[in-house]
């Protein structure tokens with residue numbers, strides 16, 4: 001089969017690697033100079049990522065594909081048990097024990113929580129487990145946690161929810177949140193471990209995937225922004241070149257533009273769903289501190305005037321000493337406002353001055369993962385498919401969601 005893939009983000013690359021592995025003839029079109037999409041490395045000195053990313057142990061497909069293209073995950077990712085410790089020592093950190101003992105021990109040892117608060121979390125966890133990690137589609141994460149002690153909700157659920165779903169708990173889908181918890185805590189051994197990149201994002205998968213594809217005869221057209229896909233009697237044309245099948249691995253608005261031009265009637269519902277998605281921003285403030293942190297990653301107490309939920313010490317992750325990355329998920333989009341607030345937050349919570357180096361705001365970082373959301377399906381029309389983190393599936397907008405969608409789109 002001659003397959004065109006439009007977009008070389010993690011979804012498009014995953015699809016390309018799988019398709020080449022299955023013996024298809026693959027051409028990848030990518031609008032940017034570099035592959036990686038929203039999870040890419042941005043040129044500059046020092047090399048920075050488009051946004052600080054975290055992976056978790058449950059990202060089994062992402063880890064498998066990294067290995068397929070010759071990357072050893074243990075060389076580029078620092079694995080540590082789940083830790084949401086604050087700079088003042090409060091919060092939860094799990095020991096390196098088998099599940100569910102790690103969770104039990106972590107909760108019992110959580111610093112700054114009363115026994116009542118700890119018990120409220122254990123009770124809620126048992127309830128979720130007994131319900132098979134399912135809830136009504138309309139349920140929000142805040143609703144799911146209504147009887148959780150407020151401190152536990154603020155210090156654990158809210159940061160986990162914005163980290164995983166990039167949507168505030170009050171608006172976030174309880175169903176998707178429970179699915180992530182289930183996979184992380186009970187899916188695979190050490191699924192809840194944090195995997196912190198200690199190389200730039202491009203080196204984790206995009207660049208090695210391109211090399212792997214080129215070495216196996218795939219055609220790589222970068223930079224090439226596809227202008228139009230048109231239907232033929234059999235198959236499709238992509239900017240005039242004929243293919244048996246086309247996979248749109250670009251963001252939803254662009255996929256809808258191309259799908260509408262290619263198959264206006266067949267794609268009507270698909271395009272309406274793609275265009276109805278709402279988005280959340282993520283701001284990453286890179287800043288220089290006089291010295292690094294005691295740990296590679298710390299949770300921060302966030303609120304309207306303190307936008308960052310996490311800070312990463314890039315110096316402990318293979319980068320220059322003292323380079324910090326502050327992540328403000330579901331954030332505002334005014335660069336100067338976010339940056340100034342993060343500087344004040346660093347002084348208040350880390351007790352040190354920081355000098356901003358670069359602030360990257362992705363306005364459409366992820367789709368808003370709200371309850372009962374109808375996401376567009378993978379199939380648009382016969383032989384015209386879509387993949388990407390927004391396509392129908394159990395995961396929120398994550399690398400794993402993108403990769404799984406890419407793999408599924410080329411599965412026989």
Ligand SMILES: Cc1cc2nc3c(=O)[nH]c(=O)nc-3n(C[C@H](O)[C@H](O)[C@H](O)COP(=O)(O)OP(=O)(O)OC[C@H]3O[C@@H](n4cnc5c(N)ncnc54)[C@H](O)[C@@H]3O)c2cc1C
Nearest residue numbers: 007009010011031037038051053054226250388389398399
């Ligand atoms: C700041 C930030 C932080 C994040 N943090 C995390 C995290 O910690 N953990 C996590 O798992 N996920 C995180 N994510 C989400 C993750 O990055 C995305 O889910 C994932 O990268 C989406 O990949 P994708 O391939 O679906 O889409 P994209 O990355 O958007 O790829 C689409 C590609 O299509 C290309 N394209 C568009 N139009 C055309 C065209 N006409 N022709 C050719 N090419 C085209 C684009 O240039 C792009 O390369 C974060 C995202 C952001 C922005």
